[in-house]
Amino acid sequence: xxxxxxxxxxxxxxxxxxxxxxxxxxxxxxxxxxxxxxxxxxxxxxxxxxxxxxxxxxxxxxxxxxxxxxxxxxxxxxxxxxxxxxxxxxxxxxxxxxxxxxxxxxxxxxxxxxxxxxxxxxxxxxxxxxxxxxxxxxxxxxxxxxxxxxxxxxxxxxxxxxxxxxxxxxxxxxxxxxxxxxxxxxxxxxxxxxxxxxxxxxxxxxxxxxxxxxxxxxxxxxxxxxxxxxxxxxxxxxxxxxxxxxxxxxxxxxxxxxxxxxx
Amino acid sequence: xxxxxxxxxxxxxxxxxxxxxxxxxxxxxxxxxxxxxxxxxxxxxxxxxxxxxxxxxxxxxxxxxxxxxxxxxxxxxxxxxxxxxxxxxxxxxxxxxxxxxxxxxxxxxxxxxxxxxxxxxxxxxxxxxxxxxxxxxxxxxxxxxxxxxxxxxxxxxxxxxxxxxxxxxxxxxxxxxxxxxxxxxxxxxxxxxxxxxxxxxxxxxxxxxxxxxxxxxxxxxxxxxxxxxxxxxxxxxxxxxxxxxxxxxxxxxxxxxxxxxxxxxxxxxxxx
Numbered sequence: 415x416x417x418x419x420x421x422x423x424x425x426x427x428x429x430x431x432x433x434x435x436x437x438x439x440x441x442x443x444x445x446x447x448x449x450x451x452x453x454x455x456x457x458x459x460x461x462x463x464x465x466x467x468x469x470x471x472x473x474x475x476x477x478x479x480x481x482x483x484x485x486x487x488x489x490x491x492x493x494x495x496x497x498x499x500x501x502x503x504x505x506x507x508x509x510x511x512x513x514x515x516x517x518x519x520x521x522x523x524x525x526x527x528x529x530x531x532x533x534x535x536x537x538x539x540x541x542x543x544x545x546x547x548x549x550x551x552x553x554x555x556x557x558x559x560x561x562x563x564x565x566x567x568x569x570x571x572x573x574x575x576x577x578x579x580x581x582x583x584x585x586x587x588x589x590x591x592x593x594x595x596x597x598x599x600x601x602x603x604x605x606x607x608x609x610x611x612x613x614x615x616x617x618x619x620x621x622x623x624x625x626x627x628x629x630x631x632x633x634x635x636x637x638x639x640x641x642x643x644x645x646x647x648x649x650x651x652x653x654x655x656x657x658x659x660x661x662x663x664x665x666x667x668x669x670x671x672x673x674x675x676x677x
Numbered sequence: 678x679x680x681x682x683x684x685x686x687x688x689x690x691x692x693x694x695x696x697x698x699x700x701x702x703x704x705x706x707x708x709x710x711x712x713x714x715x716x717x718x719x720x721x722x723x724x725x726x727x728x729x730x731x732x733x734x735x736x737x738x739x740x741x742x743x744x745x746x747x748x749x750x751x752x753x754x755x756x757x758x759x760x761x762x763x764x765x766x767x768x769x770x771x772x773x774x775x776x777x778x779x780x781x782x783x784x785x786x787x788x789x790x791x792x793x794x795x796x797x798x799x800x801x802x803x804x805x806x807x808x809x810x811x812x813x814x815x816x817x818x819x820x821x822x823x824x825x826x827x828x829x830x831x832x833x834x835x836x837x838x839x840x841x842x843x844x845x846x847x848x849x850x851x852x853x854x855x856x857x858x859x860x861x862x863x864x865x866x867x868x869x870x871x872x873x874x875x876x877x878x879x880x881x882x883x884x885x886x887x888x889x890x891x892x893x894x895x896x897x898x899x900x901x902x903x904x905x906x907x908x909x910x911x912x913x914x915x916x917x918x919x920x921x922x923x924x925x926x927x928x929x930x931x932x933x934x935x936x937x938x939x940x941x942x943x944x945x946x947x948x949x
Contacts, residue, residue, distance in 0.1 A: 470847055490853035500848040504866040504943045513862070514852040545943040565852065 416443035417601050418467060418569065423476035425462055436462045437473070438626035446568070449595060449602045451612035451619045453655065455663040459627025460605045461573055467603060468494050468571050480569065490514055493562025497574040499554040501546040507557050508533070508542045514565045532560040536590070552583035556590075563594070570595075572604045576611070588614055592639065609655050613648060614641050621655060624662040625669065631658055714913040723749070723917035748902070749917070753925055755898040756887050759815060760929070763822025764883045768876060770823075771830035775872075778831075779838025780864065792831065800825040800886045804893060818890035818898075825882035830875040837871025838864060870944055873937045880933050884926050899925070 425437040436459040444450050452460040465471045467478055469488040478485045480492065488494075493514075501510050511532055512525045520528075533539045536556040546554055555575055562570060576584045592615065595602055606612050612619045613635055621631040633655065637647055696716050702708070703715035710718065726749040733743040745754070778785045778792075800821050807817035841864055849863045891900030903918035 468851060470850070488847070488850040490851070492851070494848070494851045496844060496848065498844055500844045502845060502848070502863065502866070503945065504869070517853050517855075517858055547943065547945045561852070 417446040417448075417481060418442070418444040418603070419477075419479045419482075420444075420463075420467070421477045421479075423463070423466065423473040423478060425459070425466065425471075425474045435626035437466075438628050440476070440627070440629060442620065442629065442632075444601060444603065446601055447599045449615060449617045450604065451616035452603065452605045452622060453607065453609065453612045453619050453659065454622035454627070454630075455607060455624055455659060455666045457666050457669075458622040458624050458662060460607075460622050462627065463622075464571055464573050464603060464605050468492055490518070490565040491567045492569045492571055493565045493567040495555070495558050495562055495570065495572045495575045497577050499546070499551075499558045501554055501557055501561070503546050506543050506545055507538060507549070510546070510557055511560045511564050514561060528564055532563055535563075535594070536560045550583075551579050552587060555579065555587060559587075559591070559594075563598075568600060570600050570602045572602065574605050574607070577606070577608075584611075589640075591615070596639075607659075609652055609659060610643055613637075613651055613655070614643060619655065621658045622662070624665045630662065631655075711910045711912055714916070718913045719916045719920070722911075722913040723920060726914070726917060749921055752897055752899045752902045752918075753921060755895075756891065756900065756922075757925065757929075759818050759822060759890070759898065760880070760883045760887045762815075763819040763887070764826040764880060766819065767823030767826030767883070768830045768879055771827045771875075771879075772834055772872065775831045775834025776838055776860075776865070776868070779835040779868070780860070785835070792828075796828050796832070800882070801889055804890070807890075808894060813894050815895065817894045818887065821890045822883045822886045825886040826879035829878035829882060830872065833871045833875025833878070834868060837868035840871070841867040870941055873933075873940060877930070877933050877937065880929055881926075884929060888922060 420440055420442040423437055423440040424435075426433050426435045428434075440463060452463060454460050462471070466473050467480075467485065469485050469492070472486065485492075502513065505513065508529050512529045515525045515528060533542055536559060538553070538556055538560065541549060541553060541557075546557065549557065558575070576587055579587065588611065591602075594600075604612075604615060616635055619631075619633040619635060620629055621633065622628065623630045633651075635651065637645075637651075641648060643649075699713075700716050703710070703713065703718075714722075727747045729743050729746040730748060731746065733740065738746070745751070774788070778788055803821055803824055804817075807820050811817040811820055845863050845867055846859065849859050854863065887898070888900035891898035892904045895901055899918055899922050903915045903922075906912075906914035906918065
């Protein structure tokens with residue numbers, strides 16, 4: 415049985431006197447333990463879909479359910495990692511990581527133990543009592559990942575989490591994420607516009623169309639891990655997906671020119 | 678020479694030149710001592726006013742009490758007491774109201790027009806009412822100061838709550854935070870830089886208002902003392918009092934700024 419069921423999801427916004435259809439008739443089933451990437455150019459609705467699963471912004475029609483329960487609001491069963499990290503700058507690294515458990519009123523020693531374990535796991539031990547402003551982007555994203563791992567939620571939602579990082583830090587965190595995922599068996603729904611990133615990480619890549627956002631291609635990635643981005647198979651898939659994404663990117667660009675002309 | 682010492686000495690240059698010129702022209706008799714006394718005379722007066730006027734009387738007072746029995750110290754304590762009491766009342770009312778007005782649009786719509794009408798009225802304009810309502814003594818003074826402190830804290834708190842980055846609210850909701858946790862652990866700390874900026878302005882206003890209010894409603898405090906000195910043409914005492922006001926203001930502002938730096942040690946703007 416699927417863990418996340420997305421049924422006929424439709425989402426539209428009113429923008430500048432015209433209605434923008436961000437998502438149209440999305441149907442997806444995501445299985446427990448699956449690593450799924452949502453791939454597409456900006457404006458394709460991939461973040462909108464993720465926010466709908468997170469419960470931040472519900473669909474205009476259709477239904478999303480997790481383990482058979484309809485989603486109506488955000489909750490710690492679907493931990494979210496944001497591109498902008500969204501760490502609380504007034505809390506230390508340890509306080510940020512422990513905040514979710516504190517909300518659940520877990521005893522202090524249990525929180526301390528869990529936080530210590532996550533600090534070790536994500537190599538953050540030396541930064542325990544620092545504030546986020548003292549950390550690099552990569553370190554901040556480690557803290558943000560630790561913060562949702564502390565919730566021990568079965569599902570991780572990630573919105574271009576490594577988009578603002580340099581290439582080396584990015585690869586490093588991708589490997590870290592794969593290590594955590596393979597050990598924990600969590601379901602991951604990961605938004606990216608990087609074709610290479612999606613092939614490197616995912617079991618399955620959902621390529622989305624530019625407005626209205628629909629599913630253009632549901633692509634399984636069967637390459638064995640660890641994947642080698644320089645291998646022939648990797649690049650063959652990259653070319654194929656690149657073609658699909660480029661088509662949508664061109665529609666995006668054409669649309670932007672048109673809007674600019676009207677304005 | 679270390680850079681900080683150099684900066685410090687450089688900053689002293691102009692005040693010292695001015696003091697020397699002032700002292701020289703006073704000694705040369707360019708103007709009468711009743712109009713502008715020599716700085717040395719002001720310093721002497723300041724020192725005398727600082728010291729206890731009476732010899733210690735062990736039967737009725739402790740040594741510490743005696744140390745602080747000088748007129749200037751007593752006045753400074755009275756002024757400081759009024760500033761702090763008025764500020765605590767004004768800011769204490771402004772903070773919860775500002776948080777509510779920032780967080781709840783309905784309350785904002787209900788209260789904002791009234792606040793916008795009252796805000797431009799300078800606290801000084803409340804003097805006649807304050808005396809009618811509270812008579813003389815500390816109450817009218819504290820009332821005026823609390824009005825002076827109220828609006829800066831209120832306006833900044835509202836702006837702060839309205840500027841809380843939405844991403845923090847999303848992140849907190851995602852972690853499962855309820856309304857109360859959201860408010861105390863996310864909105865309040867996120868608003869703190871604004872609140873503290875308001876506190877700093879509010880303390881500044883309170884300090885202006887205390888001096889004015891002491892010139893009318895009470896018979897001690899630094900404001901009262903310099904006005905009283907005018908009646909006797911004691912210009913050295915007036916200037917000594919003004920310098921004390923300046924030093925006290927500086928001390929208050931430094932204290933608030935230290936508090937700022939401690940409470941906002943997480944804040945990006947303060948890393949150096």
